[in-house]
Amino acid sequence: MKRDWIATARTLSEALPYLQRYEGAIVVVKFGGHAMGNDRAMNGFARDIVLMKQVGINPVIVHGGGPMINDMLKRLGIVSEFVNGKRVSDEKTVEVVEMVLSGRINKRIVQAINRQGGKAVGLSGKDADLLVCERASPDMGFVGHPTDVNPRVLRELAASGYIPVVAPVGCGKNGETFNVNGDTAAGAIAAALQADRLLLLTDVAGIMSSAGDILTRLTPDDVRGLIADGTISGGMIPKAETALSAMKGGVRAVVILDGRAANAVLLELFTEHGAGSLIHTTSAK
Numbered sequence: 293m294k295r296d297w298i299a300t301a302r303t304l305s306e307a308l309p310y311l312q313r314y315e316g317a318i319v320v321v322k323f324g325g326h327a328m329g330n331d332r333a334m335n336g337f338a339r340d341i342v343l344m345k346q347v348g349i350n351p352v353i354v355h356g357g358g359p360m361i362n363d364m365l366k367r368l369g370i371v372s373e374f375v376n377g378k379r380v381s382d383e384k385t386v387e388v389v390e391m392v393l394s395g396r397i398n399k400r401i402v403q404a405i406n407r408q409g410g411k412a413v414g415l416s417g418k419d420a421d422l423l424v425c426e427r428a429s430p431d432m433g434f435v436g437h438p439t440d441v442n443p444r445v446l447r448e449l450a451a452s453g454y455i456p457v458v459a460p461v462g463c464g465k466n467g468e469t470f471n472v473n474g475d476t477a478a479g480a481i482a483a484a485l486q487a488d489r490l491l492l493l494t495d496v497a498g499i500m501s502s503a504g505d506i507l508t509r510l511t512p513d514d515v516r517g518l519i520a521d522g523t524i525s526g527g528m529i530p531k532a533e534t535a536l537s538a539m540k541g542g543v544r545a546v547v548i549l550d551g552r553a554a555n556a557v558l559l560e561l562f563t564e565h566g567a568g569s570l571i572h573t574t575s576a577k
Contacts, residue, residue: 307562314561315348317488318450320543322478323355323401324494324551333552337493338404340557341455345410349561350450353405353412353457354481356474357397364392378428378435378530381471386434389471390416393459401457413449416459418469420445423462423477425470436462436470438477441484479534483541490538491560492531493551498569499524499532510571512536535571545572 321341328334344351361379365372365388373380381389398414405412417423417438422445425436449456460477462470475492482490498506499515502523507514515532518524524532528548535546549556549568559567 306564310562311347314488316350318350318352318485319344319489319491319561320352320354320478320482320485320487321557322474322490322492323353324358324474324492328355328357328397328401328551334400334404335408336554337551337557338401338408338410340555341405342408342410343558344561345453345455351455352446352450352481352485352487353401353455354460354474354478355393355397355401355457356460357393358474360397361389361392364388375432378432378473379471380431381433381435383434386469386471390459390461390469394461398457398459405455405457410455411453412455412457414457414459415445417462417472417477421463422446422458423460423470423472423480425462425464425468425472427470434468434470436464436468436472438462438472438480441480443481443484446481446485473530475530475534476537479538479541479543479546482538482543486542487538488544489561490535490543490546491557492534492546492548493556494527494531494548495550495552496528497550497553498548498567499528507569508566510569511573512539512571515571539571539573545570547571 341351370384372385394416402412402414421442423438424440426439428435428437446456460472460474462472464470478490501507515536519532531548538546547560547568547570549560556567
């Protein structure tokens with residue numbers, strides 16, 4: 293038992309430079325549907341987020357919910373399809389998307405964080421015109437692309453000690469409701485906040501090479517090359533595109549990592565080796 297205490301103390305001591313490094317920083321965390329897992333995984337994630345806030349980091353959570361949306365659509369007999377990792381959304385589909393994301397999932401995450409001692413507030417991209425969108429493509433239905441991001445409400449919540457939890461549902465200038473890909477929403481919000489880090493939690497260990505190895509450090513040019521040669525494909529494409537867009541918008545670095553792993557966020561922020569695939573410019577590490 294004594295050895296465990298010593299190991300814990302050593303771990304805390306080794307984390308000090310990283311605690312100092314991120315004090316006051318804004319870190320946007322995309323919590324993917326598959327990464328949510330069971331209640332144990334949810335509670336572990338919530339505990340890590342509360343710890344981040346406790347040590348002076350300002351986390352902003354943007355969540356997905358694909359598996360839960362799929363389940364509800366199936367129960368309602370609504371068929372949906374995907375194009376390049378994004379769900380085609382007609383009026384019926386987007387109604388279900390909003391119901392599941394802004395209701396069941398958003399409040400589940402809020403409740404989990406609050407149970408761990410945090411002060412979470414749930415909202416969607418419709419609130420305070422956080423995400424104003426236009427149609428991403430005529431063929432995608434009510435899939436939205438953020439054109440205006442108004443993060444003031446997020447800054448005010450964070451400054452008041454709250455942890456914002458955002459459902460990726462946006463509003464149109466003519467009153468439409470748009471389903472926004474969770475990665476896309478997280479990237480747009482991170483750029484608007486000029487976040488220090490964008491963490492994309494998913495159900496894989498990171499960006500994989502053609503040989504199946506995790507690519508731990510990449511530049512934007514590397515990522516573009518991997519998309520062009522097909523190494524990055526399917527659902528990883530919107531994540532990679534989000535990373536590139538976010539960094540172009542001013543985010544210091546983006547990490548794609550396995551949200552199912554215990555303490556994934558803490559390992560990334562507070563250890564030397566991090567976790568997953570870090571995408572950064574040569575001047576930002």
